[in-house]
Amino acid sequence: MVSNSLDDVLVAYGLGSCVAVCLYDQSARVGGMLHALLPNAPDGTGVQQNPIKFVQQGVPLLVDAVLKLGATPGRLVVQLFGGAHMLSAPGFRNSLNIGERNVQAAELALKRAGLRVHNQVTGGQIGRTVRLFMADGQVMIKTRGQEEQILVR
Amino acid sequence: MNGSVARWDRVLIGAQSQGLLFTGLQNAASGLAKMMGRPVSIGAPHAELVPISQITASVGGPDAEMVGIYLLMTDELPGQAIMMMSLSEALRLVDLITGAAPGTSVELGDIERSALAEAGNIAVAFFLNALGALAGTAARPSPPAVMVDMLGAILDVIASRAAAVDDNLLIVETTFNYPEGALQAHFWVLPDLSIES
Numbered sequence: 001m002v003s004n005s006l007d008d009v010l011v012a013y014g015l016g017s018c019v020a021v022c023l024y025d026q027s028a029r030v031g032g033m034l035h036a037l038l039p040n041a042p043d044g045t046g047v048q049q050n051p052i053k054f055v056q057q058g059v060p061l062l063v064d065a066v067l068k069l070g071a072t073p074g075r076l077v078v079q080l081f082g083g084a085h086m087l088s089a090p091g092f093r094n095s096l097n098i099g100e101r102n103v104q105a106a107e108l109a110l111k112r113a114g115l116r117v118h119n120q121v122t123g124g125q126i127g128r129t130v131r132l133f134m135a136d137g138q139v140m141i142k143t144r145g146q147e148e149q150i151l152v153r
Numbered sequence: 154m155n156g157s158v159a160r161w162d163r164v165l166i167g168a169q170s171q172g173l174l175f176t177g178l179q180n181a182a183s184g185l186a187k188m189m190g191r192p193v194s195i196g197a198p199h200a201e202l203v204p205i206s207q208i209t210a211s212v213g214g215p216d217a218e219m220v221g222i223y224l225l226m227t228d229e230l231p232g233q234a235i236m237m238m239s240l241s242e243a244l245r246l247v248d249l250i251t252g253a254a255p256g257t258s259v260e261l262g263d264i265e266r267s268a269l270a271e272a273g274n275i276a277v278a279f280f281l282n283a284l285g286a287l288a289g290t291a292a293r294p295s296p297p298a299v300m301v302d303m304l305g306a307i308l309d310v311i312a313s314r315a316a317a318v319d320d321n322l323l324i325v326e327t328t329f330n331y332p333e334g335a336l337q338a339h340f341w342v343l344p345d346l347s348i349e350s
C-alpha cells in the first residue's frame with residue numbers, strides 16, 4: 001500500500017516471519033509499505049491475481065507505486081521490519097527459517113532497485129506491529145509484550 | 154506422496170464427509186476432556202475455504218497476544234493443525250490439566266508449555282484417530298511447538314507454509330468449550346492437498 005495523504009498511517013500487524021518494507025520521501029511526503037509473506041512467488045501462474053505478498057515481486061511494485069506518487073529515489077528512506085524465526089521449537093529444527101529468507105530477499109530486491117536499507121529491526125523470535133506515519137515518516141513499533149515505541153533513526 | 158491426496162479425499166468429499174469431520178472434531182474434544190477430567194464440548198464445527206489475508210478474522214485482532222499450539226501432520230493425512238487461545242485461557246488450561254487450583258499458573262514456563270503441548274498433541278491425535286478408523290489410515294502429529302506471540306505472527310507460520318501452494322486455506326475448525334473454566338480454544342486442522350507434501 002502507498003499513500004501521499006498526510007493523515008494516513010500504514011500498518012503491518014503481527015509480523016512474524018512476514019516482513020514489512022517501508023519507504024518514505026520526506027520532501028514529497030509520500031510513502032508506502034509492503035507486507036510480504038514469502039520470499040518469492042512459486043514458479044507458475046496466478047501471481048497477479050494472488051493477494052499473497054511476495055518480497056521479490058512486491059518490492060519493485062512498491063517502488064514503482066511510490067515513485068508514481070511523486071517520490072524521488074534518492075530521497076527515499078528505506079526501513080525493513082519483521083522476519084522473525086517463529087518455529088524454533090525442538091520438533092521443528094529442520095523447518096526453513098522463512099523469516100530470515102524474507103529479510104534476505106528484501107535486501108536483495110531493494111539493492112536491485114538501487115536502494116539501500118537505512119534501518120532495520122528484524123530477526124529474533126518475536127512478533128511486531130509496525131506503523132508508518134505519512135505525516136512525517138515516523139515509525140512506531142510494538143513488539144510483543146512491550147509498549148509501543150517510536151523508532152529513532 | 155500420491156496416496157495422501159486420495160486419503161483426504163475420502164474424508165473431505167462426499168455425503169459422509171461432514172459427518173466424518175464432525176466425528177474427528179468430537180473425538181479431539183473427548184481426548185481433551187479425558188486429559189482435563191472434565192467435559193469439553195465443541196462449537197460451530199465446519200470446514201471453510203479462507204483467503205489467506207483473512208485468516209486472523211475469526212480468532213482475534215492480528216496483534217492480539219495469543220498462545221498457539223502448532224503441529225504438523227504427516228504420512229497419509231498431511232497438513233497443519235493448531236490450537237489457539239488467549240494467554241489467560243492457556244494458563245487456566247494448564248491448571249485444569251495439572252489439577253492445580255485455578256490461578257496457580259501465572260506464566261508459561263517449561264512445565265506449562267509442556268502441558269499445553271501435550272493438550273495439542275492429544276487433540277490432534279484423537280482427531281486423526283477418528284479419521285483413521287474411517288479412512289483406513291494411520292497418522293500421527295509431529296511434536297508440538299508452543300508459540301506465545303501476536304496472533305498475526307503465529308498465523309504467519311501457517312500462511313507461509315500454505316501460501317506456497319494456494320492463496321486459499323482449507324480450514325476445518327471448531328472451538329473447544331469448557332464453560333465453567335471459561336475456556337474457549339480455537340482448533341484448526343488444515344489439510345495439505347498438494348500432491349507433493
